[in-house]
Amino acid sequence: GENVEQHPSTLSVQEGDSAVIKCTYSDSASNYFPWYKQELGKRPQLIIDIRSNVGEKKDQRIAVTLNKTAKHFSLHITETQPEDSAVYFCAASKKTGGFKTIFGAGTRLFVKA
Amino acid sequence: DAGVIQSPRHEVTEMGQEVTLRCKPISGHDYLFWYRQTMMRGLELLIYFNNNVPIDDSGMPEDRFSAKMPNASFSTLKIQPSEPRDSAVYFCASSSRGWKGGYTFGSGTRLTVV
Numbered sequence: 001g002e003n004v005e006q007h008p009s010t011l012s013v014q015e016g017d018s019a020v021i022k023c024t025y026s027d028s029a030s031n032y033f034p035w036y037k038q039e040l041g042k043r044p045q046l047i048i049d050i051r052s053n054v055g056e057k058k059d060q061r062i063a064v065t066l067n068k069t070a071k072h073f074s075l076h077i078t079e080t081q082p083e084d085s086a087v088y089f090c091a092a093s094k095k096t097g098g099f100k101t102i103f104g105a106g107t108r109l110f111v112k113a
Numbered sequence: 114d115a116g117v118i119q120s121p122r123h124e125v126t127e128m129g130q131e132v133t134l135r136c137k138p139i140s141g142h143d144y145l146f147w148y149r150q151t152m153m154r155g156l157e158l159l160i161y162f163n164n165n166v167p168i169d170d171s172g173m174p175e176d177r178f179s180a181k182m183p184n185a186s187f188s189t190l191k192i193q194p195s196e197p198r199d200s201a202v203y204f205c206a207s208s209s210r211g212w213k214g215g216y217t218f219g220s221g222t223r224l225t226v227v
Contacts, residue, residue, distance in 0.1 A: 046217070
C-alpha cells in the first residue's frame with residue numbers, strides 16, 4: 001500500500017552543524033511534499049513544502065530537495081540551533097478523487113548546545 | 114486570525130463514557146481534517162471534510178467513532194463508548210488548498226480514557 005518512510009528516527013547534532021532528514025514514498029502519483037515541525041507538547045506546524053515540478057526549495061536555514069525518479073525527498077537544516085530541537089514529519093500528498101496525504105513516522109532532532 | 118481552535122485541551126474520561134471533541138477551522142478554509150497521534154502509530158488521518166461534506170472516513174477506527182460538520186465553522190468528533198485504547202492526542206486541521214497546500218493544525222485535545 002501507500003507508504004512514506006522517514007529516516008533517521010532520531011538525530012542528534014551539535015549546535016552549528018547541519019542536519020539531514022530523508023523520506024521515501026511509494027506512490028509515484030504523489031506530487032506535493034510538505035514538512036512539519038512539532039515541538040514537545042505542541043501542534044505540528046508547516047515549515048516548508050515542495051511540489052513535484054521543483055527539485056529544490058530554500059527558506060533561510062532550511063531547504064528541501066526532491067528526486068521524483070528515485071521517489072526521495074530530504075530536509076536540510078544548516079547552522080542548527082537549540083530551538084530547532086523538535087520532531088519533524090515529512091508527508092506526501094496526491095489527488096485521487098478526493099486526495100490523500102501520508103505522513104512519515106517522524107524524526108526526533110536534538111541540537112546540543 | 115485565531116487559527117484552528119480545538120476544545121477541550123485535555124479530557125479525562127472513564128471507559129464507556131461518550132466523548133465529544135470540538136473544532137473551529139480557520140475562516141475561509143474549505144477542508145477540515147481530524148487526525149489522531151500516538152507514539153505507536155504516529156499521525157493517522159481519521160476523516161476529512163470538503164465544504165462540510167465528509168469525503169473520506171476510511172481512517173475512522175470503528176463504528177464507535179463519528180464526525181460531523183454541520184456548518185463551515187464547526188466540527189465534532191464523537192467517541193461512544195470510549196475505550197482505553199482511544200487515548201491519544203486528537204488534532205483538527207484545516208486547509209484552503211486541499212492536497213496542494215499545507216495544513217494548519219489546532220492545538221489538539223489530549224484524551225485519556227481510564
